Amino acid sequence: MGDYMSSDGEYYYNDYEDDNGDYCDDDGGDDSLVGFQALEPELLSAYANLPSIKVITKESLLAAQKEDLHRVMDLLSLKEHHARTLLIHYGWDVDKVLAVLVEYDKDKLFAAAGVQVLDDHALFPYQSSSSTFTCNICYDDVSGNMLTVMDCGHYFCNDCWTEHFVVKINGGQSRRIRCMAHKCNAVCDEEKIRQLVSRRDPNLSEKFDRFLLESYIEDNRRVKWCPSVPHCGNALQIEDDELCEVECPCGMQFCFSCLSEAHSPCSCLMWELWSKKCHDESETVNWITINTKPCPKCRKPVEKNGGCNHVSCFCGQSFCWLCGGATGKEHTNTSIAGHSCGRYKDDHEKKRVLAKHYLERYIHYHNRYKAHIDSFKLESKLKESIMGKINILEENLSTSKDFSWIINGLYRLFRSRRILSYSYAFAYYMFGDDLFKDEMSKTERKMKQNLFEDQQQQFEANVEKLSSILEEKFDTYSENDILSFRMRIIALSVTTDNLCRNLYEYIETDLLGSLQRTVQRIAPYRSKGVEKASS
Numbered sequence: 367m368g369d370y371m372s373s374d375g376e377y378y379y380n381d382y383e384d385d386n387g388d389y390c391d392d393d394g395g396d397d398s399l400v401g402f403q404a405l406e407p408e409l410l411s412a413y414a415n416l417p418s419i420k421v422i423t424k425e426s427l428l429a430a431q432k433e434d435l436h437r438v439m440d441l442l443s444l445k446e447h448h449a450r451t452l453l454i455h456y457g458w459d460v461d462k463v464l465a466v467l468v469e470y471d472k473d474k475l476f477a478a479a480g481v482q483v484l485d486d487h488a489l490f491p492y493q494s495s496s497s498t499f500t501c502n503i504c505y506d507d508v509s510g511n512m513l514t515v516m517d518c519g520h521y522f523c524n525d526c527w528t529e530h531f532v533v534k535i536n537g538g539q540s541r542r543i544r545c546m547a548h549k550c551n552a553v554c555d556e557e558k559i560r561q562l563v564s565r566r567d568p569n570l571s572e573k574f575d576r577f578l579l580e581s582y583i584e585d586n587r588r589v590k591w592c593p594s595v596p597h598c599g600n601a602l603q604i605e606d607d608e609l610c611e612v613e614c615p616c617g618m619q620f621c622f623s624c625l626s627e628a629h630s631p632c633s634c635l636m637w638e639l640w641s642k643k644c645h646d647e648s649e650t651v652n653w654i655t656i657n658t659k660p661c662p663k664c665r666k667p668v669e670k671n672g673g674c675n676h677v678s679c680f681c682g683q684s685f686c687w688l689c690g691g692a693t694g695k696e697h698t699n700t701s702i703a704g705h706s707c708g709r710y711k712d713d714h715e716k717k718r719v720l721a722k723h724y725l726e727r728y729i730h731y732h733n734r735y736k737a738h739i740d741s742f743k744l745e746s747k748l749k750e751s752i753m754g755k756i757n758i759l760e761e762n763l764s765t766s767k768d769f770s771w772i773i774n775g776l777y778r779l780f781r782s783r784r785i786l787s788y789s790y791a792f793a794y795y796m797f798g799d800d801l802f803k804d805e806m807s808k809t810e811r812k813m814k815q816n817l818f819e820d821q822q823q824q825f826e827a828n829v830e831k832l833s834s835i836l837e838e839k840f841d842t843y844s845e846n847d848i849l850s851f852r853m854r855i856i857a858l859s860v861t862t863d864n865l866c867r868n869l870y871e872y873i874e875t876d877l878l879g880s881l882q883r884t885v886q887r888i889a890p891y892r893s894k895g896v897e898k899a900s901s
């Protein structure tokens with residue numbers, strides 16, 4: 367990308383389009399919009415139909431569930447409650463149901479899920495009969511209209527069934543309430559459950575229905591509740607790979623896989639460890655243990671100054687830094703008069719040096735991680751001032767009124783800033799001892815780290831440049847200055863986008879991709895940022 371810039375710092379740009387046109391993310395950022403508009407209409411609509419993220423609201427939940435239910439009901443000529451049982455068992459994955467059906471047969475498919483489709487001829491003749499039956503649970507004799515028979519053919523008195531259902535619903539097991547008969551795997555008919563339970567407690571029947579409805583989200587690999595607090599009421603549904611970052615209409619951006627904030631290019635595990643480490647006070651505690659020692663007399667922490675192992679406390683007490691034992695004042699650089707702590711020395715000092723090394727390493731990465739978060743916070747305020755400047759320009763300029771390129775540049779900055787920040791947490795684990803110590807030799811690790819840092823620094827330099835350009839007082843520029851300002855912003859945005867994509871490629875292919883013992887994947891880079899869910 368170096369050819370965008372001539373030696374005197376002027377930017378040349380061969381492509382006047384902004385990098386944020388509404389096209390596919392996988393396009394190189396330097397594709398021209400003109401070229402894109404020339405594409406066949408079919409291709410355009412293919413882009414529009416790319417896998418997208420759907421919002422499921424409280425209102426649309428029922429419809430979404432019904433849609434899948436009806437697909438299975440039509441396909442297998444099933445009743446709704448059988449289709450539901452089947453789908454709950456297969457995590458609401460209609461394709462999976464089809465795959466099992468193709469590979470085995472209907473009977474196996476049904477048996478595995480506990481679906482019993484009763485043969486009409488085998489129906490229990492209780493309704494036509496006036497005689498009494500014995501319930502095999504309570505051993506009461508009841509008349510035919512006081513008992514209920516399930517699809518599996520087992521019957522019990524209504525009181526026993528109701529008791530069974532109440533216990534299961536209250537225990538949070540509404541989704542698959544099985545028959546009470548010994549070793550019977552059949553799932554009870556939800557309509558019969560509803561009837562019996564609502565007679566005793568209408569609220570409980572409602573609770574049962576809610577559980578069934580929410581199963582569509584809770585048992586579904588592709589649907590998850592938005593983790594916002596307080597909860598916005600939405601769930602998001604993805605098309606295929608769980609490893610992606612999504613944005614709920616409420617504004618919450620999160621990792622679909624682990625439900626914490628969007629954290630790519632850190633893997634979910636890295637992010638979990640990192641956020642824990644950052645919140646953990648133990649690092650501070652660590653600092654105190656490494657850098658201070660309690661005085662043997664007054665117990666106040668004393669800091670070591672210089673290389674000498676003889677330290678003295680404010681209270682006047684001298685002591686040996688290595689073993690913490692009280693000593694006299696008289697000492698040389700290598701020994702304290704009348705004191706020897708011999709064999710402790712090596713081990714203790716080694717541990718201290720190692721702990722200090724780990725701590726300093728963490729501080730190094732954390733400082734940079736934090737610095738970019740701080741910049742991000744400052745830059746968030748930039749949008750307002752930029753909008754103000756655009757308003758001024760719009761009044762003064764006679765020609766172009768389209769300033770979307772500035773806003774696009776600003777969003778590019780926001781996205782890059784966040785990725786940059788997280789890339790330090792990534793590097794902390796990638797090149798540290800916590801996760802991949804045995805995956806790489808020291809030389810290999812060092813080499814890869816150097817290559818990574820080269821790319822990271824280039825990316826970083828461009829982000830900073832973009833940041834400073836966006837702060838220019840462009841509202842005072844002449845029309846010609848605006849033209850060159852526009853070119854610089856667009857060129858930098860494109861370069862930054864490309865550098866970021868390269869960094870991801872290096873992470874995915876050369877770093878994480880080369881691991882032998884561990885599988886760590888990250889949400890892929892999206893030039894346009896976290897994907898927004900739509901209804």
Ligand SMILES: [Zn+2]
Pocket residue numbers: 501502503504505506522523524525526527
């Ligand atoms: Zn009974």
Ligand SMILES: [Zn+2]
Pocket residue numbers: 516518519520545546547550551552
């Ligand atoms: Zn049964």
Ligand SMILES: [Zn+2]
Pocket residue numbers: 592593594598599600614615616617618
């Ligand atoms: Zn939300």
Ligand SMILES: [Zn+2]
Pocket residue numbers: 621622623624625626629633634637
């Ligand atoms: Zn995650």
Ligand SMILES: [Zn+2]
Pocket residue numbers: 661662663664665666679680681682683
């Ligand atoms: Zn003291």
Ligand SMILES: [Zn+2]
Pocket residue numbers: 674675676697698699
């Ligand atoms: Zn000294």
Ligand SMILES: [Zn+2]
Pocket residue numbers: 686687688689690691705706707
């Ligand atoms: Zn000592």
